[in-house]
Amino acid sequence: MPxxxxxxxxxxxxxxxxxxxxxxxxxxxxxxxxxxxAFVAYFVIVMLVQIYALxxxxxxxxxxxxxxxxxxxxxINAVALGSIAFHAITWFMLVPRVFVRHTMxxxxxxxxxxxxxFGVWFVASLLIALFxxxxx
Amino acid sequence: xADSTDTIILEVARFHPERDTEPSYQSFEVPLRxxxxxxxxxxxxxxxxxxxxxxxxSCRMGICGSCGMMVNGVPKxxxxxxxxxxxxxxxxxxxxxxxxxxxxxxxxxDEFMGKLQKVRPWIVRKDDYQPVREFIxxxxxxxxxxQYTLCINCMxxxxxxxVYGLDPEFTGPAALALAERYNLDSRDQGAAExxxxxxxxxxxxxxxxxxxxxxxxxxxxxxxxxxxxxxxxATKDWFKTWLMPWGNK
Numbered sequence: 001m002p003x004x005x006x007x008x009x010x011x012x013x014x015x016x017x018x019x020x021x022x023x024x025x026x027x028x029x030x031x032x033x034x035x036x037x038a039f040v041a042y043f044v045i046v047m048l049v050q051i052y053a054l055x056x057x058x059x060x061x062x063x064x065x066x067x068x069x070x071x072x073x074x075x076i077n078a079v080a081l082g083s084i085a086f087h088a089i090t091w092f093m094l095v096p097r098v099f100v101r102h103t104m105x106x107x108x109x110x111x112x113x114x115x116x117x118f119g120v121w122f123v124a125s126l127l128i129a130l131f132x133x134x135x136x
Numbered sequence: 137x138a139d140s141t142d143t144i145i146l147e148v149a150r151f152h153p154e155r156d157t158e159p160s161y162q163s164f165e166v167p168l169r170x171x172x173x174x175x176x177x178x179x180x181x182x183x184x185x186x187x188x189x190x191x192x193x194s195c196r197m198g199i200c201g202s203c204g205m206m207v208n209g210v211p212k213x214x215x216x217x218x219x220x221x222x223x224x225x226x227x228x229x230x231x232x233x234x235x236x237x238x239x240x241x242x243x244x245x246d247e248f249m250g251k252l253q254k255v256r257p258w259i260v261r262k263d264d265y266q267p268v269r270e271f272i273x274x275x276x277x278x279x280x281x282x283q284y285t286l287c288i289n290c291m292x293x294x295x296x297x298x299v300y301g302l303d304p305e306f307t308g309p310a311a312l313a314l315a316e317r318y319n320l321d322s323r324d325q326g327a328a329e330x331x332x333x334x335x336x337x338x339x340x341x342x343x344x345x346x347x348x349x350x351x352x353x354x355x356x357x358x359x360x361x362x363x364x365x366x367x368x369x370a371t372k373d374w375f376k377t378w379l380m381p382w383g384n385k
Contacts, residue, residue, distance in 0.1 A: 009153030011236035011244050016301045027298060063352060097347050098364040103153045 033090040036083035043080060092117040142168040144219060145226035148189065151237050154180075159237060161228070162186075174214040175203050178241075179230070191241035198354055201290030205241055206230040211295035223244045232295035234304070247292055251307050254333050255315035259325025264384055277322040284362055286355040293359050295347035299342055306320030306342040307333065309349035309359035316362035335370040343367075369377055 017023075021031040053064035067073065095117055096110040131136045143165045151159035164185050167175045175193055182189050193203040203214045208228050220229070235243035277305045293309035300306045315334055319327045334340055343363045350360040 011153060011238045012151050012156075012158060013236045014234065016234070016298070020298055020301065026348050026351065027346065030344070034344070094345055094347065096348065097345060097360050097362075098368070 028092065033087060036087040039080040039083040040087065042076075042086065046077075066126075088121065092121070141278065142223075144177075144223060146174075146181065147228045148178070148181065148224050148241070149228075149230040149237075150189075150240050151231075153239055158255065159230070165227065166219075168225075169220060170218075170220055172219045174205075174207055174212075174217045174219055174227065174229065177219055177227075178214065183299055189241075190239040197300075201288035204290040204292045204295065206233055206295065208264060210255040211290070211292040213290060213354050216354060232291055234295055234297070234301040235291070243291075243313055245291065247304065248289075248294065248308070248310075250261040252289070252314060254307065255311050255318075256330055256333075256338075257311075257314045257318060259321065259324045260317065260329055262325040271323040273322055280322070280370060281317045281320035283357055284313050284320070287313060287317075287357045288355055290354065292352045296348040296352040298346065298348075299344055303338070303342060305338045307339050309343075309363065310357075313357055313359035313362040316366050319366070331370070331373075334366060340366050340370065 021027040050064060053060045063064075068077075088126070092114050096113040099113055127136075138238055139177060144167075145229050146164045146166055147161045149159045150156075150162045162183045165178050166185075169176075172180075173196075175196065178189070178191055179193075180190075191203070191205070194200040194216065195202070198213050198216045201213070204211060205214050206212075206229070207214065207217055208222060209230075211232060214229075229241065231237045231241045231243045235245065235248075289310060291310065294300050297306075297309055300308050312334065315330050318324045319330060340363050343360075345360065345364065347360045350358045353359065
């Protein structure tokens with residue numbers, strides 16, 4: 001407040017609700033985008049456990065596979081996969097927010113900037129799928 | 137086109153600093169005219185229904201940046217927002233989010249002005265060059281920063297930024313975009329001076345890339361882009377100081 005206003009009534013200072021992210025869809029989307037990153041860590045842990053089981057031999061790996069076939073784990077993995085897909089898509093869509101889009105007065109469309117990322121993602125997924133299915 | 141006899145309800149935030157402890161909403165019924173903006177409806181209230189309603193406005197053509205308010209929870213310039221967009225209503229008008237409220241729809245903007253000043257938004261020269269004529273700048277050099285010069289200081293980006301709401305110390309979108317405007321200006325030599333304000337937690341690193349500042353900007357300044365660009369530059373500079381410590385000498 002200005003210094004001259006010793007007797008001026010105090011302004012109202014609003015406080016943010018702890019649930020501010022429920023106010024609007026863009027904020028909620030942001031929170032999902034950020035929290036979905038936790039599932040990336042989850043998949044890394046699953047993969048490390050898988051490698052550990054592989055290293056310990058056929059019996060341990062069969063146990064790991066039976067654990068993964070558990071319906072609860074299947075549901076968790078399905079949710080994790082959906083979350084990671086959401087995380088990746090929303091993250092790639094942020095690329096136009098980081099790169100200069102104005103060139104000589106023209107705006108490059110968002111999708112055009114994000115497209116190469118989706119392309120690389122698709123090719124990498126395809127190569128891994130072909131490798132996993134022993135086609136290559 | 138709305139019929140001339142149609143009306144719409146405006147729920148307007150009221151706060152009297154000498155009487156109230158917090159804002160409340162008062163409903164007004166105003167004509168729903170196809171050519172009216174939300175600001176026209178507020179002026180109708182002030183002229184015909186309740187002269188005590190306080191709000192800021194000036195140019196009525198989206199250039200002075202005075203009439204920013206929350207319209208149904210979204211920060212907008214009310215002089216550019218058609219009333220009919222929200223038919224049949226009601227429309228909830230509130231002061232810009234995250235700012236102290238002086239009265240009704242009028243917010244306190246001293247903190248914002250302080251932040252603008254903090255980023256040294258003027259051309260800084262290291263040399264004692266006394267210009268005898270104007271600085272030469274090519275169209276390409278101008279194009280480099282021109283979009284950041286279009287900011288009208290309407291503060292919609294601050295109202296859209298939850299980070300600013302949670303941490304009022306955050307320098308914020310408009311001030312950071314303005315800093316980047318001068319950093320990218322070929323005539324300026326003050327980028328190093330601004331680093332102590334920009335490349336710190338309250339500066340660019342507080343931004344979590346929600347991106348709503350750029351979405352609500354009526355002038356397409358894209359402050360989010362300015363912040364992310366500066367993050368990339370600051371990171372590059374940091375690596376340079378590690379890889380080439382002699383480079384700074």
